[in-house]
Amino acid sequence: MPEPLISLQGVHKVYEMPGGATGTVLEAIDLEVREGEILAILGPSGSGKSTLLRIIAGLAAPSRGTVRYRSGVVGQGVALVFQSFALFPWMTVQENVEIGLRAQGLTTKERERKALQVIDMIGLDGFEGAYPKELSGGMRQRVGFARSLVVDPDVLLMDEPFSALDVLTAENLRRDLLDLWIERRIPTKAIIIVTHSIEEAVYLADRAVILSRDPARIAAQVPITLQHWREREDHRFVQLVDQIYGLLTRRETHPAQQSGRRVQTVPPVRSGALSGLLELLEDQDERVDLYWLGEELSLDVEDFLPIVEAAELLGLAKVAEGDIELTEEGRNYADASLLRRKEIFRDQALERCPALQNMVHLLRQKSNGRMNREFFVDILERSVGADEAERQVDTLVDWGRYSELFAYDQESRQLYIETEAAEETAPTA
Amino acid sequence: MLAAVLILLMGIVRLGSGMAAPLSAASHISLSPWNLPLYAGESLLRIVIAFLFSLVFAIAYGYAAAKTRLGQRLLVPLLDILQSVPVLGFLSATVAFFAGLFPGSTVGLEIASVFAIFTAQAWNMAFSFYHTEMTLSRDLQEASQVYRLGRWQRLWYLELPSSAISLILNSMMSFGGSWFFLAASENVTYAGRSYLLPGVGSYMAVAEQRGDVGAMVAAVFVMIVLIVAVDQIFWRPVVAWSQRFKMEQTRSLDEPSSFVLTILQRSVLVSLLERKVLRPTLEAALATLSRPRRRRRTQRLGQGTLGSFAGLVAVAVLTWAAFAGAHLLHGIDLAVVLHVFWLGILTFLRVAAAVLLGALWAVPAGVYIGLSPRVSSWAQPVAQIAASFPANMLFPVVVAILLRLHTGLNIGAVPLMMLGTQWYILFNVMAGTIAIPSDLKEAARVFGLRGGLRWRQLILPAIFPSLVTGGVTAAGGAWNASIVAEVASWGGRQVTAQGVGAYITLATAHGRFGEILLGIAVMSLLVVATNRLIWRPLYRLAETKYHID
Numbered sequence: 001m002p003e004p005l006i007s008l009q010g011v012h013k014v015y016e017m018p019g020g021a022t023g024t025v026l027e028a029i030d031l032e033v034r035e036g037e038i039l040a041i042l043g044p045s046g047s048g049k050s051t052l053l054r055i056i057a058g059l060a061a062p063s064r065g066t067v068r069y070r071s072g073v074v075g076q077g078v079a080l081v082f083q084s085f086a087l088f089p090w091m092t093v094q095e096n097v098e099i100g101l102r103a104q105g106l107t108t109k110e111r112e113r114k115a116l117q118v119i120d121m122i123g124l125d126g127f128e129g130a131y132p133k134e135l136s137g138g139m140r141q142r143v144g145f146a147r148s149l150v151v152d153p154d155v156l157l158m159d160e161p162f163s164a165l166d167v168l169t170a171e172n173l174r175r176d177l178l179d180l181w182i183e184r185r186i187p188t189k190a191i192i193i194v195t196h197s198i199e200e201a202v203y204l205a206d207r208a209v210i211l212s213r214d215p216a217r218i219a220a221q222v223p224i225t226l227q228h229w230r231e232r233e234d235h236r237f238v239q240l241v242d243q244i245y246g247l248l249t250r251r252e253t254h255p256a257q258q259s260g261r262r263v264q265t266v267p268p269v270r271s272g273a274l275s276g277l278l279e280l281l282e283d284q285d286e287r288v289d290l291y292w293l294g295e296e297l298s299l300d301v302e303d304f305l306p307i308v309e310a311a312e313l314l315g316l317a318k319v320a321e322g323d324i325e326l327t328e329e330g331r332n333y334a335d336a337s338l339l340r341r342k343e344i345f346r347d348q349a350l351e352r353c354p355a356l357q358n359m360v361h362l363l364r365q366k367s368n369g370r371m372n373r374e375f376f377v378d379i380l381e382r383s384v385g386a387d388e389a390e391r392q393v394d395t396l397v398d399w400g401r402y403s404e405l406f407a408y409d410q411e412s413r414q415l416y417i418e419t420e421a422a423e424e425t426a427p428t429a
Numbered sequence: 430m431l432a433a434v435l436i437l438l439m440g441i442v443r444l445g446s447g448m449a450a451p452l453s454a455a456s457h458i459s460l461s462p463w464n465l466p467l468y469a470g471e472s473l474l475r476i477v478i479a480f481l482f483s484l485v486f487a488i489a490y491g492y493a494a495a496k497t498r499l500g501q502r503l504l505v506p507l508l509d510i511l512q513s514v515p516v517l518g519f520l521s522a523t524v525a526f527f528a529g530l531f532p533g534s535t536v537g538l539e540i541a542s543v544f545a546i547f548t549a550q551a552w553n554m555a556f557s558f559y560h561t562e563m564t565l566s567r568d569l570q571e572a573s574q575v576y577r578l579g580r581w582q583r584l585w586y587l588e589l590p591s592s593a594i595s596l597i598l599n600s601m602m603s604f605g606g607s608w609f610f611l612a613a614s615e616n617v618t619y620a621g622r623s624y625l626l627p628g629v630g631s632y633m634a635v636a637e638q639r640g641d642v643g644a645m646v647a648a649v650f651v652m653i654v655l656i657v658a659v660d661q662i663f664w665r666p667v668v669a670w671s672q673r674f675k676m677e678q679t680r681s682l683d684e685p686s687s688f689v690l691t692i693l694q695r696s697v698l699v700s701l702l703e704r705k706v707l708r709p710t711l712e713a714a715l716a717t718l719s720r721p722r723r724r725r726r727t728q729r730l731g732q733g734t735l736g737s738f739a740g741l742v743a744v745a746v747l748t749w750a751a752f753a754g755a756h757l758l759h760g761i762d763l764a765v766v767l768h769v770f771w772l773g774i775l776t777f778l779r780v781a782a783a784v785l786l787g788a789l790w791a792v793p794a795g796v797y798i799g800l801s802p803r804v805s806s807w808a809q810p811v812a813q814i815a816a817s818f819p820a821n822m823l824f825p826v827v828v829a830i831l832l833r834l835h836t837g838l839n840i841g842a843v844p845l846m847m848l849g850t851q852w853y854i855l856f857n858v859m860a861g862t863i864a865i866p867s868d869l870k871e872a873a874r875v876f877g878l879r880g881g882l883r884w885r886q887l888i889l890p891a892i893f894p895s896l897v898t899g900g901v902t903a904a905g906g907a908w909n910a911s912i913v914a915e916v917a918s919w920g921g922r923q924v925t926a927q928g929v930g931a932y933i934t935l936a937t938a939h940g941r942f943g944e945i946l947l948g949i950a951v952m953s954l955l956v957v958a959t960n961r962l963i964w965r966p967l968y969r970l971a972e973t974k975y976h977i978d
Contacts, residue, residue, distance in 0.1 A: 059571055080575045086568035090590045090674045099586065100576035108709065131673070151576065411974075 003070055004032040005077075005155055005190050006056060011065035013051055015385065023385045024215035025051050029065070031209065031218070033155060038181070038191045040201035043211030044248065045302035049194045050159055052216070053080075056192065057157050070154070079148035083160040085140045087132040093143050094119065094128040100151040118150040121185065123176065138169035145177065149186055158193040162200065163300075178204060182228055196302050198248070202240045203230055210247050220247050245291045246322050248301065249308075265384060266313065266355060267306035268391050271345070271402035275333075277307050278316055278326065282334035287325040314348045346403035355380075356396055359415070360405050369417035373397070373408070376415075458625055458635045460644045465632065465651050472628035473655060475539070476611050479546035480604055486551050487596070491558030492584075505559065508552055513956040516548040517610065517912045518949040521619040521937040528624065538626050542614040549610040550603035557599040561592035566676065581715050593674040601664050605817035606906075608656065609849060612819035613913060618938050629655070630822060637825040649822065656817045660810075666690035761943050766951075769929060773951045776915070776928035777959070780907040782843050784900055787851030792896065795855045796888055799862025812856045820849030821913050828917040828924070838917060838926040845914035850906040854899040861895025862888070894971035901964050908956055929955075 013026040025048040033039060033056075043049045054060045055067060058075020071077045079100070087096050094115055101111045119128055122142050132140050141161060148156055162170035180186050195201055201208045205224055212219040222244060230237055280297075281288060294304045308324060311317035316330035326334065333344045349356050363371055373393060380389035397415065400406045407418045458468075494504035524541040531537035565588065573587050612630030617623065625631040629652055636644035669687040693699050798808045824845055831841040865887075873887045911930030916923065925931045929952050936944035 054571070057571075057575055059574055075575070075577075078575070080571070082568050082572065084568050086566075086572040088569060088572075088586065088590070089676060090593075091586075099572075099578070102586075102712070102715075103577040103579065103582060108712070147576070 002035055004034050005070050006033040007031070007068045008056070008062075009066050009068070011052075011055060011062040011067065013048065013055065013060070014063040023388075026055070026062075027215040027217050029216075029218060033190050033192060035189045037206040038193065038204050040205035040208045041192065041194045041211065042196070042198065042201055042208055042244065042248065043216060044213045044305055045196070047211045047213045048216035049211060052211070053157055053159055053192065053194050056155075077154035079151055079153035079156055081141070081144045081148050081156070081158040081161045083164055085132070085137075085144045085164070087140060087143055087147075089132055092129050092131055093124060093135075093146075096132070096143055097146045097150050100147060104151070114150055115146075118146045121180070122146045122149070136169070137165050138173055141165060141173060145173075149188070152187050154189045156188045156191045158191065160194055160196065163196065174200070174204065178228065196300055198241050198244045198301070199232065201244065202226075202237060203232070208244060210244065219250075222247070242291065242322070249290060249305065249319065249322060265388070265392055266353060266395050266399075267309040268395050269306050269310040270395075270398050273307050274310050274314075274316075275341070277311060278330055278334045281317060281324065281326050282331065287323040290319070290322050290324050293324065313352060314345070315352050316348060342403050345399075346405060349399055349403055349405070353399075355392070356399060356405070359396060359400065363406055363415060363417050369419070370414050371416075373413045373415060458627060458631050460632070460636055460639070460641055462644070462647050465629070465647055468628050468632050469651050469655050471626075472611055472615070472630065473659070475542050475626075475628065476546055476604070476607060479543045479607065480550060480600070482543070482547050483550040483554055483603065484600065486547070487554035487558050488589075490551075490555040491560075491562055491592075492588075494555075494559045495562035508555055508559075510953075510957070512552040512556075513960060514953045515909050515912060515949065515956065516545065517613060517909045518933045518952060519945065520545045520610075520614055521617050522942070522945055524614070524617045524624060525619050525940075535626065538617075538624055541617075542611070542626055545614040546607045546610050549607045550600075554596060554599045554603055557595045558592050561595055562588060565591055579715075585711075585715055590674045591676070593671050597667055597671045601668070604659070604664070605656075605813070608652075608817055608819040609821055609906075609909075612822050619940065621938065621940065630819065633822045634825075645826070652818065652822065653814065656814055660814070660817075661687075662689055666693065761947060766947065769932060769947050769951045772927060772932050773929040773955050775926075776908075776911050776930050776952070777955055779843050779846060779911065779926075779928060780904055783846035783850060783907045784854070784903050786843065787847050787854050787903055788896070788900065791851050791855035791899075792858050792892075795858025796862050796892065799859045799865075805859060805863060809856075809859060812852055812859060816852035816856050820845075821910070823848060824913065824917055832922070832924070838915065838924045841924075842911065842914045842926045842928065842930075845917070846907040846910045849910050850903040853902040853906060854896070857895040857899030857902070858892055861892035864895075865891045890975050893975040897964070897967045897971045900967075901960075904959070904964075905956070908952065911952075 008029050008031040011026060011029040011031075012024065015023045015025060029052065041049050041052060051060065055062050057078050057080050058067075059080075067074070069076060088099070091099070094112075097115045097119060098111050101114060106114070116128070119125060122145055124139065124142050124146060127135065127139065132143065135143070141164075144161070162174060165173065181188070181191065191204075193201070193204060202224055208222040208224060209218055210220045210222065211217070222240070224240060226234070226236060226240075232238075280293075290308065294301060297304065308317070308319060311324075311330070312319055315327055316333055317324055317326050329344060329348055333341055336344060350360070359376060363369055376393050376396070377386075377389045380392050384392065397408050400415070401408055404418070406415050408415050490504065490508070494500035494508070520541075523544055524538060527541035527544065528537035531540075569587055569591070573583050578586060611628070612633070615626040615628040615630035616634040625634070629648055633645060633648040633652075636648060665687040666689040669690045798804045798812075827845060827848065828838075828841070831838070831844070869887065869891065873883055878886055911928060912933055913930075915926040915928045915931035916934040918924070925935065929948050933945060933948035933952070936942075936948060
C-alpha cells in the first residue's frame with residue numbers, strides 16, 4: 001500500500017480565549033488521505049469541519065499532533081475551493097486563474113497557456129476577460145475550480161463548494177467535477193470535501209468522515225462503495241443517507257463530555273422558530289422522520305438541528321432513532337393561546353434550563369432588579385469563549401423576554417425584572 | 430503619548446531656533462496676470478509632490494502599524510495624536526528650520542511648504558490604509574496563502590486593491606483640504622521677516638497688501654479653476670477607475686463615470702504602453718521580490734534587532750528633545766501657563782460658535798438640497814469646491830469688511846473660521862440626506878409625518894452620523910484656522926483677538942520658541958480633550974443608535 005498523501009496523527013486544535021481559558025475545537029483526530037479517493041467530512045455546524053480542512057491546507061497549525069504530507073512540505077500540493085468562491089473582484093477570470101501560477105514565477109507565456117487550457121476544460125471558454133461580478137454563482141465557482149486545478153494539486157480541498165449555489169447549478173457543477181475525476185482528466189490524486197449535505201457526500205465520496213461536536217472527534221467513518229454514477233433512488237443510497245443521518249443526530253453521551261464542559265449551553269434558536277416547529281409537529285400529530293421534516297422545511301441540517309435540540313432541551317419534544325414527536329407539554333403548548341404559551345415556555349425553561357434559572361435568580365436578588373448584560377457575558381466567557389458567550393446571552397435574553405421572565409433595555413444594555421412601577425420608570429434613552 | 434509627541438516638537442522647534450538667522454530676502458512676486466498660470470503651476474507642483482509623499486507614507490505607515498506588534502501598540506495611538514496637533518501652529522517654525530538648512534536659496538522654503546502640506550494630508554490616509562489592512566477579507570487572505578503569494582505580491586494583488594476605494598476617497602479629501610495649507614505656507618512671517626514663495630497663495634497675499642482688487646479677483650478665479658481642473662482631470666477619472674475594486678459581487682447601476690477615463694481607456698497608445706511595458710516590468714519585479722528566500726529566519730532576526738534599534742533611537746531622540754525643549758520653556762511659569770489655558774478656552778468658545786452657527790444654516794440647507802435630486806446634482810459639486818477653496822486667501826478681504834462694520838476680531842474671528850469650515854457640515858449633511866433610504870421617506874409620508882415631527886423622527890436621526898462627521902471635520906478645521914484667523918491685517922493695520930491662535934501667531938512673528946511650544950501644547954491638549962469628551966461619545970451614539978444599514 002502506498003504512503004498516504006496526507007496523514008494526520010493525534011491532531012488537536014485549542015483556541016486561547018480571553019481570560020486565560022482555552023476551548024478545544026478538534027480533539028485527537030487521526031486521518032489518512034489515500035490516493036484515488038474522495039473523502040467527505042460531515043458534522044454538525046460549529047463542529048470544526050472547516051478548521052480541520054484549514055489545518056490540512058496548512059492555513060492553520062494544529063496545537064498538538066502532526067500533519068504529514070507526502071511532499072514533505074506543509075501545504076504543498078494542495079489547493080482550496082471556497083464556499084464563498086473567494087475570487088479577487090478586481091481581477092478578470094483569467095487573472096484569477098493565473099494567481100497561483102504567478103506565485104510559482106512562471107513566464108507570462110506558460111501562465112497563459114496553462115490558464116487557457118484549464119479555463120477551456122472547466123467550461124469557461126469565452127469568459128476569460130470577464131470580471132467575477134459579471135458571472136452567475138455557478139460560473140464563479142467554476143473559476144474557483146479552475147484556479148485550484150491549474151496548479152495541478154495532489155489533493156483538492158473543497159469547503160462546502162456547492163452550498164452557495166442553487167440546486168440545479170450545484171448538481172450541474174457536481175456532475176462536471178465528478179466527470180473530470182472519473183475520466184481522469186485531472187492529475188488530482190485525492191479530493192476532500194467538507195459538506196453539510198448528506199446526499200452530496202453519499203453521491204460523491206468514497207468515504208464519509210463524521211465529526212461529533214464540542215469538541216470534534218471522529219465519531220464514525222462510513223465507507224461508500226457504490227459504483228459511480230450513483231442513483232439517488234437506489235435503496236442502498238437511501239440506506240446510506242439514513243445511516244449517516246442517524247449518526248449525525250445521535251445524542252452524544254460520551255464520558256469525555258463531563259470532563260470537558262461544566263456549563264450547559266443552549267442552542268442558538270429564537271423562540272419564534274421554536275414555536276413554528278412545534279406547530280408543524282402538531283399538525284403531523286404522529287412521530288415524524290427528522291430527515292423528512294428537514295427536507296419538508298427545506299432547511300439544512302445545520303439550521304434545523306439546533307431547533308430540534310432546543311425543543312428537546314425544553315422538554316417540548318423528544319427524539320428517538322431519527323424520529324421526533326411532541327411531549328405532553330409540547331402538545332399543550334401548540335394548542336395554547338399566545339399568553340398561555342408564554343406560561344408553558346416559562347415553566348419549562350425555569351425547570352430545565354439552569355442558565356436561565358440562574359439569570360432570573362440573580363436579577364431577583366438585586367434590589368433594583370437590574371443587571372448589565374455584560375455581566376452574564378463575562379460569566380459565560382470563562383467557560384465557552386467570547387463569541388459563544390455573546391450568542392448564548394442573545395438566545396437566553398430572547399427566551400427570557402419571550403416568556404416575560406425579564407425585560408431588556410437595549411440602550412443601557414441592562415436586563416431588568418419588569419414590575420408595574422419599573423415599567424413606567426424604565427429609562428428610554 | 431501626547432507628551433512624547435510634544436517633546437519631539439520641542440526638539441524640532443529648538444533646532445529651528447538655532448538655524449533661523451541666515452536667510453536671503455523673499456522672492457519677488459509680480460502682480461501681472463500673465464504670471465498667474467505659472468504661479469498656479471508652481472502651487473500645484475508643491476501640492477502634488479506633497480501628496481506623493483503622503484501616499485507612500487500612508488501605505489508604509491499603515492502597513493507597519495498593521496503588521497508589527499510594535500505598530501499596534503505604538504503607531505496607531507501615535508497617529509491619533511498627530512491628527513490632533515494643529516500643524517499650522519508650527520508651520521513657521523518648520524519654515525525657519527528648513528530655510529536654515531539651505532541658507533541663501535528658496536529650497537528650504539519649498540521643502541517647508543511641501544512638509545506643511547504633507548502634515549495636512551498624511552494622517553487620515555494612513556488611518557484608512559491601516560483600517561483596510563485590519564479588515565481584509567479573510568477568504569481572500571486564505572486564498573493568497575494557499576496559492577502562495579509572496580509578500581510583495583500580496584501587497585499588490587490583495588492589499589492595495591482592497592484599500593483602493595477608501596484610500597482614494599481619503600486622498601481626495603486630504604488633497605482638497607490641503608489647499609488651505611498651501612496658501613498659508615506660501616506666505617509666512619517668522620521672527621520679524623516674511624517669506625514668500627511664488628504661487629497663487631502669495632500672489633493673493635501681495636495683491637491684498639497692495640489693495641489691487643483686479644489681481645485679487647484674478648487670483649480667486651485661477652484658484653477655482655485649479656481646484657475644478659484637478660477634480661475633473663485627476664480625481665474623477667481615478668474615482669471612476671477605482672470602482673473595479675469594490676468588494677461587492679454584483680454590479681450596481683449608477684457608478685461614477687468620467688469622460689477623461691473613457692478617453693484614456695479607449696486610447697490605443699495608453700493600452701499598448703500598459704500591456705507591453707508597464708505590466709511585464711511590474712510583474713517581473715513582483716515575482717523577483719517575492720521569490721522565497723531564507724525568509725523566515727532573517728525576518729525574525731531582522732524584526733528583533735530593528736525593533737530594539739528603533740526603540741533606542743526613539744529614546745535618544747526624546748531625551749535630547751526633552752532637554753532642548755526644557756531649555757526653551759525656561760522662564761515660563763505657572764501664571765503664564767494658566768493665562769494660555771484661558772486663551773485656549775476663548776478659542777474653544779470661538780470654535781464651538783463657528784461649528785454651531787455653521788450647523789444652524791448648513792443643516793436646513795443641506796437637507797433641502799439633499800431631498801431634491803435636481804438641486805443636489807449641481808449643488809453637491811459646488812459645495813465640494815467651496816470646501817476645498819482655501820478660505821484663508823479671502824481672510825484679509827473679510828477683515829476689511831469687518832473693520833468697516835467696527836466689529837473687533839474677538840467676534841470677527843468666528844465668521845473667518847466659518848468661512849472655511851461650514852462647508853464640511855453642509856457637504857456631509859447633504860450626503861447623509863441623500864443616503865436616507867427611500868422606503869423610510871415613504872413610510873414617513875404614509876404615516877403623515879410632517880413639519881417638526883418629520884424633522885425630529887426621521888431627518889435628524891437619519892443624518893445624525895453624517896452630522897457628527899461634518900462637525901468633527903469642521904471643528905478640526907476651525908482649530909487650525911484660529912491660527913490664521915485670530916490675527917489679521919488690512920492696509921497696514923493689524924488687529925488681534927484674544928485667543929491661543931493669536932498667541933501662537935504672535936509668538937512666531939517674534940520668534941519666541943517657548944511661547945510657540947506652549948501655545949501648541951495647550952491647543953493640542955484641548956483638541957484631544959474635546960475629541961475624547963465630546964466627539965467620541967457622539968460617534969458611539971451615531972454608530973449604535975442612529976446607524977442605518
